[in-house]
Amino acid sequence: MNNIASIAISNTTRKFDKDYHYIIPDKYIGSIVPGMRVIVPFGKSNRLVEGYVLDVLESPEVSSLKEISRVIDEKPVLKENMIRLACWMKRQYICTYYDTIKCMLPPGTGVSSTKVVRLKKCEGGFKGNIKKIIDVLAECGGEMEYEELKKQVNTKTFAKYINNLKEQGCIEVHEEFTSKVKEKYVRAVYLAKPWEEVVYDIETNKIKNIKHIRILELLAENEYIPVGDIVRFVGVSAGVLDTLKKKGYLEFEDIEVTRDPAANMPYERTLPMKPTQEQQVVIDRVKSMLDSGEFNEVLLHGITGSGKTEVYLQLIGHCISMGKQAIVLVPEISLTPQMVNRFKGRFGEDVAVMHSRLSLGERYDQWRLVRDGRTKVVVGARSAVFAPFDNLGLVIIDEEHESSYKSEIVPKYHAAEIARQRCIMENAVLLYGSATPSVETYYRAKTGEIELLEMTKRANNMLLPEVKVVDMRNELNAGNRSVFSRCLQNEIRKNIDSGQQTIVFLNRRGYATFILCRNCGYVLKCPYCDVSLTYHSHEERVICHYCGFTVKNPEHCPKCKSNHIRNFGTGTQKIEEEVKKQFEGCTVIRMDLDTTTGKNSHEEILRKFRDDNINVMVGTQMIAKGHDFPNVTLVGVLAADSILNTGDYKAAERTFQLLTQVAGRAGRGTIPGRVIIQTYNTDNYSIVCACEQDYVSFYNNEILVRKNLQYPPFIHLASVILSGVNDKQVLNRALFVKNELCRHFKDNGSTAQILGPLRAPLAKIKNKYRWRIVIKCEESDKLIDVLTKVSDGYYSKSAKNSVALSVDINPVNML
């Protein structure tokens, strides 16, 4: 008999994160299964905490164990595959069970508790604070919230007195648990009589009112109908339903409704298209992988417009026909309604959507659709890789090179790593798709570790744009101080005259915005962080994105007192002004991801740009992803080289990917597009290759650089960041940690380069100084092994650490 549960506790630290064993009370034996959420007493005080059943096992040795207090939900929230994944992640990312489980569950599901204290008897001579507790409690009618009572009594040893009183039987403490998200119910009606009887009553004129008949007819076709729907469809007031209930024809009941994020997003059903020859080859190959039922990893390198999405759709179709499920990952910014509709168009309501822009309720409902097997395809951003399918056949990672697949918070996983592990454990096929694969993935394909499939032809005979690189040094020499080269100016003017549209991209390093004094060049910075402040138009305030520090938008420069201080956004505002100044009567629209707020304003701006035929749109690079603008015939890229030479080993790759994408998109219509790339660095291979849309040449160049400088894929990177308020102390700890790292690498017999400590790129956040150690190691396992030992060792020694240590394995952003 399985009488013991092995349980992971919520809110632990690495130090005490293990499987804790609890007795399953007799009443729960058989009903508590792995993956369930329970409440258990934990620690000396037996405070009640949330726990996750990892396993149930049998043991006669029971004496020293505590009992599970109660179960939270009737169904498991984690399936067996997810529990195995959690164990793997805990090891891989040096985090806790709970950290990993949080990734797998929709946000808002965690329980929070309220404790209520009740007075039972108040005999006995109480004195001091104990008397005060009794008095306050009695004054409030003998029942009070724990926290409120604690506040009013205001003593440091409150918990002790409460325990004391509890033991004496004077008070009782009740604890309730609730979670933020709940199922949504609506009032609905159903037929309370057999349909034949209703028909009889209608025929015998017992029911005459035409609207009554209409309602009953609707109910004959649908078991339950929400009251609101009847009111709307039939055009009656809710009171009519009360009448019908009184006559015994119908009954009310609350039914659960699924909150559908796309409820009023119509889509058209599509049928599979006849694949091109190239597409067919890819489809056949991956289908045979699916048929084999074994783990397989494959890179689909297909240029923009080669029809990757149709390939995905047909593979998913095959996967479904095998009775399996599929996950499609798409970068958050590309996850537009149009994108989702391509999948819904093919698979209808078998598609669930998962991304962070949905409300808590919607996310919860979409997640449950997946868990309960009511859907077969998930389309989503990074977190969708945790979709709780139990018969996974295929995972597709579109735009595999996108850095948004890497999580910025603990556990700092990359969606591709999780997908790979899932596919290994669940015998699924993992398909990476990209027009510009990351160098690491392409290397794996080239060396035969994973399979490489290619699509090199444009499915719809799109015309490639004509790309021109302008050397901005020449402009300067010729006395042109404008942000636009003479060439770009001419082309923009031509476009305005002919009524065609232009997009101007400003390629910026990072997306941080800034507020600048034009008089003295002073940039407004956060006093606690090493970052510039961001302007928020609500209430005219400036705010720090890292610590939340906020002040009123200054009218005068703090340094020179001039009133020339103002918001430059991502720099796009200045470009916008420039366009207005240089092109009389030109209409401009600006799009900054940072400053656009609200659910639809992003979509709204793009729609306005297209529908109102605005002359010029100015924005940061990613804005036009997943959108078609048939009338855009000119794209200008300003500062194309701005992320080169920033010290990030991925800078060249990013530049190439960005420019290729821009160049690949202009000219989708009937008129050939023109792309003008402005740079100070005309001969850098990432720019040259992008102009020619030549990935392979870029790769061949870049892989040599990576090899020479010892960067991925030739080594594994890790970054260790130490942070604390005392700069000197942080550096000291960093030096200590470096020593520890060296020692452990020696111990496990592997070699690594340990660089630093140097000041981290964000040298100060929330008043904490940051120092970074960078590690390069060939063996991934040993790297993780050493980092685990050093990190756990660091936290096991001094309990009170004023310097925090955080680890990022395979960071994608070295800046």
Place this chain on the structure above:
DNA sequence: AGCACGCCGACT
């Protein structure tokens, strides 16, 4: 992390 326990010194 959170909490109890233990020891000490301050205050009544």
Place this chain on the structure above:
DNA sequence: GTCGGCGTGCTC
């Protein structure tokens, strides 16, 4: 005797 402060140790 009562209360708070702080260091230590443990969590099935």
